[in-house]
Amino acid sequence: MVRPPTQPFSPVLLVLAGLGALFFVLPLAGLAVQMPWRSTLQILADPGVRTALELSLVASLASTALACLLGVPLAWVLARLRFPGRELLRGVAILPMVLPPVVGGVALLLAFGRRGLVGGPVATATGFGLPFTTPGVIVAETFVAMPFLVITVEAGLRSMDVRFEEAARTLGASRWTVLRRVTLPVIRPSLVAGAVLAWSRALGEFGATITFAGNFPGTTQTVPLAIYIDLDSGRLPVAVVLSLLMIVVSLAVMVALRGRYLGDG
Amino acid sequence: MAALLGPNGAGKTTILRALAGLVPLAEGRVVLDGRVLEDPARRLRVPPERRPVGMVFQDYLLFPHLSALENVAFGLRARGVGRAPARRAAAEWLARLGLGTQAEVRPARLSGGQQQRVALARALAIDPRLLLLDEPLSALDVSIRAEVRRDLRRRLRDFTGVSLLVTHDPLEAIALADRLVVIEGGRVVQAGTPAEVTRHPRSPYVADLVGVNLLRGRMHENVIEVEGGGRLQVARAGDGEVLAVVPPSSVSLWRSRPFGSPRNVWSGHVSGLDWLGDRARVRVSGRPSLVAEVTPAAVAELGLVEGMEVWVSVKATEVREYPA
Numbered sequence: 001m002v003r004p005p006t007q008p009f010s011p012v013l014l015v016l017a018g019l020g021a022l023f024f025v026l027p028l029a030g031l032a033v034q035m036p037w038r039s040t041l042q043i044l045a046d047p048g049v050r051t052a053l054e055l056s057l058v059a060s061l062a063s064t065a066l067a068c069l070l071g072v073p074l075a076w077v078l079a080r081l082r083f084p085g086r087e088l089l090r091g092v093a094i095l096p097m098v099l100p101p102v103v104g105g106v107a108l109l110l111a112f113g114r115r116g117l118v119g120g121p122v123a124t125a126t127g128f129g130l131p132f133t134t135p136g137v138i139v140a141e142t143f144v145a146m147p148f149l150v151i152t153v154e155a156g157l158r159s160m161d162v163r164f165e166e167a168a169r170t171l172g173a174s175r176w177t178v179l180r181r182v183t184l185p186v187i188r189p190s191l192v193a194g195a196v197l198a199w200s201r202a203l204g205e206f207g208a209t210i211t212f213a214g215n216f217p218g219t220t221q222t223v224p225l226a227i228y229i230d231l232d233s234g235r236l237p238v239a240v241v242l243s244l245l246m247i248v249v250s251l252a253v254m255v256a257l258r259g260r261y262l263g264d265g
Numbered sequence: 266m267a268a269l270l271g272p273n274g275a276g277k278t279t280i281l282r283a284l285a286g287l288v289p290l291a292e293g294r295v296v297l298d299g300r301v302l303e304d305p306a307r308r309l310r311v312p313p314e315r316r317p318v319g320m321v322f323q324d325y326l327l328f329p330h331l332s333a334l335e336n337v338a339f340g341l342r343a344r345g346v347g348r349a350p351a352r353r354a355a356a357e358w359l360a361r362l363g364l365g366t367q368a369e370v371r372p373a374r375l376s377g378g379q380q381q382r383v384a385l386a387r388a389l390a391i392d393p394r395l396l397l398l399d400e401p402l403s404a405l406d407v408s409i410r411a412e413v414r415r416d417l418r419r420r421l422r423d424f425t426g427v428s429l430l431v432t433h434d435p436l437e438a439i440a441l442a443d444r445l446v447v448i449e450g451g452r453v454v455q456a457g458t459p460a461e462v463t464r465h466p467r468s469p470y471v472a473d474l475v476g477v478n479l480l481r482g483r484m485h486e487n488v489i490e491v492e493g494g495g496r497l498q499v500a501r502a503g504d505g506e507v508l509a510v511v512p513p514s515s516v517s518l519w520r521s522r523p524f525g526s527p528r529n530v531w532s533g534h535v536s537g538l539d540w541l542g543d544r545a546r547v548r549v550s551g552r553p554s555l556v557a558e559v560t561p562a563a564v565a566e567l568g569l570v571e572g573m574e575v576w577v578s579v580k581a582t583e584v585r586e587y588p589a
Contacts, residue, residue: 164328166287167328168328169286169312169313169314170285170286170314171343171387171388172314172315172340172343173339173340174314181339182328185330185331188330
């Protein structure tokens with residue numbers, strides 16, 4: 001038997017690594033300790049809580065769908081076309097990943113608000129305004145979530161062998177057929193990973209949503225907003241239950257993506 | 266079938282891609298069966314999906330997410346054939362190529378030779394008038410190449426359109442094609458039947474590439490009865506139709522009958538002398554006829570002139586034979 005060589009290590013490194021791990025574990029433990037296990041079901045059955053949960057689910061799924069609809073073509077343009085300003089466009093498209101979400105919310109207000117660049121004329125003409133509506137929540141969530149989809153799908157398109165598309169064209173497939181029957185199926189892992197990442201980002205969205213769509217129970221108050229308000233107004237058990245629920249969802253996403261779509265984990 | 270033969274980077278694959286419509290022409294024309302497919306001067310260009318051209322790619326490029334059957338059916342489906350008839354036709358193609366039982370298997374689970382046949386079926390299923398084959402054997406293990414090459418030749422015998430093969434392997438070209446086009450640096454340097462090109466290479470490059478002695482014959486144990494007379498002893502034993510390759514540089518010429526280790530010794534007449542830079546290619550008519558490559562100094566010493574009698578020797582170990 002040959003024993004695998006042991007890494008030489010320094011105790012200082014181990015202590016710091018241990019502290020780093022604790023830093024992640026302790027907050028979770030804090031939540032778990034405060035978890036009102038007995039009244040969990042009761043809390044989840046509360047109409048206000050259920051409304052927030054439903055809204056979060058609907059809005060995050062809708063924004064994932066919107067992100068796919070707009071983000072896949074955008075990723076395709078970034079990956080396949082060569083044009084001046086492409087780098088700039090990519091920068092703009094993934095900027096929301098690093099932008100403070102509250103800034104995103106302000107920017108959305110100034111673009112799509114009732115007095116915004118586009119929102120103003122639309123509001124004048126039709127009386128419709130996005131802010132403080134459920135579609136407004138979807139827009140805010142899409143704004144912060146879509147970059148994850150774009151960047152993942154673009155990477156998938158770039159690493160794909162484009163000669164598969166050429167092979168399909170020599171077989172008589174139109175560009176549209178090629179996209180539908182070859183390109184998208186071949187990059188499916190990237191597409192799924194991007195959509196799941198975008199969805200989980202949309203689900204957790206707070207800053208842009210509260211700035212652009214406000215905090216109205218039933219129309220714009222998603223779970224993260226509800227957690228914040230519950231905590232602020234002394235309903236700690238409700239905040240804890242909802243927080244743990246979000247953690248469970250995030251963990252599930254990580255486990256589902258691990259290995260299959262995010263490298264070998 | 267015609268074969269485009271040339272070194273890597275000579276532009277062979279680019280020609281195929283241009284014929285398939287995957288890269289636009291800057292000048293020139295593509296005409297197939299009298300129909301102009303591309304003519305930049307007249308701003309005419311039929312897109313790849315509307316050309317009657319099938320292509321077998323070097324690494325096959327079978328769609329990884331589709332089964333063998335779906336791969337073959339793809340072209341028909343893309344051309345508007347209904348799902349059921351397309352699948353039926355694809356199943357027939359697979360059966361014809363001996364892959365009937367592999368229809369539902371994904372490409373990743375097929376062997377190289379099977380993938381090549383699926384790729385061929387996929388290209389032929391759309392009933393092309395022009396079939397392009399880009400190094401169809403190069404992705405295969407050397408040990409099965411000869412077998413697949415024979416198989417490919419048999420499959421293509423029934424194909425009624427024009428086929429064009431691209432390869433850097435002279436043997437592959439000679440075995441599969443009845444017309445060779447040699448290109449070098451993007452230009453045609455020589456074209457003709459395999460026999461013409463091998464007999465009269467027009468540049469040192471072509472000589473190196475195809476200027477080998479290629480003999481067809483029938484092998485029994487370790488002797489090949491050469492078509493047109495003569496016999497060659499080889500190192501290994503075998504049976505059946507073979508192609509034997511004798512590199513001209515391994516052929517020795519003598520003024521009188523040599524006695525030594527070479528197993529193959531016969532006499533003939535010098536029927537031609539070509540000078541290629543620092544080498545002379547001496548054609549010797551005999552049983553069999555061969556080309557020998559010797560130095561100018563040897564030509565002078567032996568006093569080689571056309572018509573004179575010479576003795577030829579070839580070591581059995583220098584002869585490479587392949588199943589034909």
